[in-house]
Amino acid sequence: MTEENFMDQFDSPEDFIRHQILSRGNFSTLDKKKMYRLIREHNIDFTINKNGLKYTKKKDMFDALLTSLSFRDLANYVGVLRKSFCVKFDITLDEFQTLVHNGLIHKTHSFTSVKNPYSADPIWSKWDWYNVYDYFELTRDIVQKTLNKLD
Numbered sequence: 001m002t003e004e005n006f007m008d009q010f011d012s013p014e015d016f017i018r019h020q021i022l023s024r025g026n027f028s029t030l031d032k033k034k035m036y037r038l039i040r041e042h043n044i045d046f047t048i049n050k051n052g053l054k055y056t057k058k059k060d061m062f063d064a065l066l067t068s069l070s071f072r073d074l075a076n077y078v079g080v081l082r083k084s085f086c087v088k089f090d091i092t093l094d095e096f097q098t099l100v101h102n103g104l105i106h107k108t109h110s111f112t113s114v115k116n117p118y119s120a121d122p123i124w125s126k127w128d129w130y131n132v133y134d135y136f137e138l139t140r141d142i143v144q145k146t147l148n149k150l151d
Contacts (some may be wrong), residue, residue: 005087007080013132014071020078022058030077035061042068047054072133079108088135091144104138105147106131 008105010016021030030038032053039046039061046064049055065074082096085105110128 001106005084007084007088007135012135013075014133016080017071017074017078018062021062023073029076029079032056032058032076035065037065038069046067075132076108078132080132080135082128082130085130085135089138089140091143091147095147097147098150099143100130100145102150104143108132113132134149 007016010019014151023029035058036048036053037058044064044067045133046061049057051118082093085091085099086093091099093110096105100107108131110126122125
């Protein structure tokens with residue numbers, strides 16, 4: 001039985017980017033404050049709700065960002081976990097690191113989170129995220145040829 005991959009539910013990098021940005025709560029990779037900061041940085045014409053940012057729709061902010069930024073630009077604010085790459089390409093973590101080291105897969109950013117916030121001793125974990133376009137554009141054939149060439 002093959003392992004289930006979260007990324008299988010998305011047909012394109014754009015679908016994944018949209019999902020990750022518009023997700024609610026802690027699952028969102030770009031909150032409203034960061035989105036509004038991006039809107040201001042890029043001089044995008046956008047007015048927040050008269051009651052404040054809290055009442056502004058995230059989808060409206062996302063649509064405004066897309067007037068000046070591409071999905072490739074927004075891909076810098078989301079990422080794919082290495083486990084998804086390993087499952088998709090049926091590779092080990094060592095092989096994955098080899099692909100990253102050789103520039104086939106690019107890291108977008110890292111973040112730290114608490115594994116168990118309710119325990120007396122919370123455990124902090126560092127997570128690395130990798131480029132969503134690398135995930136969708138690479139094929140098993142390219143990955144295997146690259147790994148075979150490096151052996």
